[in-house]
Amino acid sequence: MKVSFVKSAPAKSGSALVIANALKGNPYSKMGGKSLTAAASAAGFKGGQGQSFSTYVMSGEKAVRVFFKGRGKEDRFDYEICAAKWVKSLRGSGETTLNIHLDGTDATADDAARVALGARLASYVYDKRRSAATKSKKPPFKTLRVICDNPSAAKKSYDNFYGAVGDGTLLARDVVNEPPNVIYPKAYAARIKKLTELGLKVEILGEAKMKKLGMNALLGVGQGSVRESQLVVMRWDGGKKGAKPAMFVGKGVTFDTGGISLKPGANMWDMKGDMGGSAAVVGAMCALATRKAKANVIGIVGLVENMPDGNAMLPGDIITSMSGQTIEVQNTDAEGRLVLSDALHYGITKYKPKAVIDLATLTGAIIISLGHEYAGLFSNDDSLAAEIMAASETSTDKTWRLPLGKAYDDLLKSQYADMKNIGGRAAGSITAAQFLQRFVGKDTPWAHLDIAGTGMVNGSKDPRNPTFGTGFGVRLLNRWIADNHEA
Ligand code: BES
Ligand code: MN
Ligand code: ZN
Numbered sequence: 001m002k003v004s005f006v007k008s009a010p011a012k013s014g015s016a017l018v019i020a021n022a023l024k025g026n027p028y029s030k031m032g033g034k035s036l037t038a039a040a041s042a043a044g045f046k047g048g049q050g051q052s053f054s055t056y057v058m059s060g061e062k063a064v065r066v067f068f069k070g071r072g073k074e075d076r077f078d079y080e081i082c083a084a085k086w087v088k089s090l091r092g093s094g095e096t097t098l099n100i101h102l103d104g105t106d107a108t109a110d111d112a113a114r115v116a117l118g119a120r121l122a123s124y125v126y127d128k129r130r131s132a133a134t135k136s137k138k139p140p141f142k143t144l145r146v147i148c149d150n151p152s153a154a155k156k157s158y159d160n161f162y163g164a165v166g167d168g169t170l171l172a173r174d175v176v177n178e179p180p181n182v183i184y185p186k187a188y189a190a191r192i193k194k195l196t197e198l199g200l201k202v203e204i205l206g207e208a209k210m211k212k213l214g215m216n217a218l219l220g221v222g223q224g225s226v227r228e229s230q231l232v233v234m235r236w237d238g239g240k241k242g243a244k245p246a247m248f249v250g251k252g253v254t255f256d257t258g259g260i261s262l263k264p265g266a267n268m269w270d271m272k273g274d275m276g277g278s279a280a281v282v283g284a285m286c287a288l289a290t291r292k293a294k295a296n297v298i299g300i301v302g303l304v305e306n307m308p309d310g311n312a313m314l315p316g317d318i319i320t321s322m323s324g325q326t327i328e329v330q331n332t333d334a335e336g337r338l339v340l341s342d343a344l345h346y347g348i349t350k351y352k353p354k355a356v357i358d359l360a361t362l363t364g365a366i367i368i369s370l371g372h373e374y375a376g377l378f379s380n381d382d383s384l385a386a387e388i389m390a391a392s393e394t395s396t397d398k399t400w401r402l403p404l405g406k407a408y409d410d411l412l413k414s415q416y417a418d419m420k421n422i423g424g425r426a427a428g429s430i431t432a433a434q435f436l437q438r439f440v441g442k443d444t445p446w447a448h449l450d451i452a453g454t455g456m457v458n459g460s461k462d463p464r465n466p467t468f469g470t471g472f473g474v475r476l477l478n479r480w481i482a483d484n485h486e487a
Helices: 029-042 079-090 109-123 151-177 185-198 207-213 216-222 268-273 276-290 336-351 365-370 382-395 406-412 428-437 474-484
Strands: 002-006 015-020 052-059 062-070 097-101 143-147 201-205 230-237 246-256 296-306 318-320 326-328 355-360 375-379 399-401 446-450
Touching: 002 109, 002 151, 015 079, 029 052, 062 079, 079 097, 079 109, 097 109, 109 143, 109 151, 143 151, 151 268, 151 276, 151 474, 185 201, 185 230, 185 246, 185 276, 185 296, 201 207, 207 216, 216 296, 216 318, 216 336, 230 276, 230 336, 246 268, 246 276, 246 336, 246 474, 276 296, 276 355, 276 474, 296 336, 336 355, 336 428, 355 382, 355 474, 365 375, 365 428, 375 382, 375 428, 382 399, 382 446, 382 474, 406 428, 428 446
Parallel strands: 002 143, 015 062, 015 097, 097 143, 246 296, 246 355, 355 446, 375 399
Antiparallel strands: 052 062, 201 230, 230 296, 318 326, 375 446
C-alpha cells in the first residue's frame, strides 16, 4: 500500500474518512454545499464521540463516498483505532483508494503516522496460498492518503519509525500464518537470512555446531523431527562501537505436536503458530534495521519442530543443557522452555547483553489468566519491568506483570535431576518462567513475555488484527529500544 501525507484538500476519488468535531469547516462543505448540511442534520450528526454518518459527495462526475466520524470533545481520541475500524469495514469492498482526513482536528504528527500504520495493519491479507480461483476478486487497497495539518512532520514520523514497525509486524504475521510445510526450521532460517539486505548480520548454527556447544535441551526437542534444528543469530550494530548490546530471544517451534506427550487432535493446527516469539524478534530486528536504529541489538531465535517419532525424546529422559544443568523431561510438550534455556544461556554467556527480553508462545495457562488481551510479563529486574510496561503503554502491545518467587521455583524440583521441565497444574505460566530464570543467572536484567494468548488469535476483535498471526511484540520491542537504548 502506497502511503502519503498531504495538506488539507478534499479527496477527488476513492473513499474518505473524515474525523470531525462538527461538519462546519470540513473539506467537503464546499463540494456538498447545503445538501451535505441537510444530510448531516437528517443523520443527527453533530460531531460527538461515537456519532457517524455516511454520504456521497460529487467531485465532478465522480462520487466520493465520505464517512464522517465524530471526534467529540473528550481529552483523548484514538485516531489509530478509529482509522483501523473504518479500513476493516471497507475490506473486500473493492475500494482501492483510501483517504483519511485528520485536518482541523487535534491529531499530532505522531497520530497521523499511527493512523497510516493502523490502516496498513487493518489492510493486511494472507492469501498467497490461495489459487486465483478462490482469491478475492476485489483488488486490495492500493493507496492511502492521510490528509493532515502537519504532513511533513507526519511523513517524517512514518518514514523514520512507524513505516518500519509496519514492515516488521507484517513480516512477523506472515511467518506465523505460513503453514508448517512451508516454514520449517531451515526454510525459516533462509527467510531470516534475506534480512541481510537491510544491513543485518545473520549467522545460522546447524545441528552439528549446536551439538559441539552442548545444546542438548534445544536439540532434544528437534530430535524426533526429520527437519534439522537451527539457531539463528541476528545482529544490528547501529550504536556505538563496542557498546554492550540489548538482546531479544524468541521461541521458534515451527510446529508443536507435543512430541511423545502428544497433544489432542482438535485445533492442533493452531500450533503452526508456535513460533510467535521468534516472529516478534525477527520482525523487531527488521524494524530496527529498516529505520537504522542507533543501538546495538542482538536477536536470537531457536527454530525446531516438535514431533513424536521412534527417535523422539521420551518422558523421563534426563538431558544436560548447555549450561551444565540437568533436566528431567517429564512432558515433551513443555518444549518451548527447553529451546529457550539453551538459546538464553548461549546468548547471555557469549554476548554479555546489558538486558535480555525473551518472547514465547509458552503456556496455555497464560490464556486462562489473561485471555488474548495482555501478554504475561515476568522479570528479575523492577526497572526493566517498568521500561517494558511503559513501552507497552505507548506501543499498544499490552503486558501485565506476574510474580516470580522461590516457592514457585521449588515446584521444579526433580527426584533425579537438577530440575524437571513441568511444575504441575498450579501457576503453569509462572513455573515456566521460573524454569527460564534458572538459565539467565543473577547478573543480567531479564524479562520474559508469554505471548501464547496474544501472538496468535483466531477472530481477534482488534480491527488491526485481521489474521491469526498478530505480530504482537514487534511494536513493543521496537519502542523499548527507541526509548531506552538510543541516544
Ligand atoms: N506451545 C504450547 C503453548 C500454547 C498452548 C500456545 C496453546 C498457544 C496455545 C506449549 O509448548 C505447551 O504445550 N505448553 C504446555 C505446557 C505443559 C505441558 C506444562 C501447556 O500449556 O499445556
Ligand atoms: Mn508444547
Ligand atoms: Zn509449544
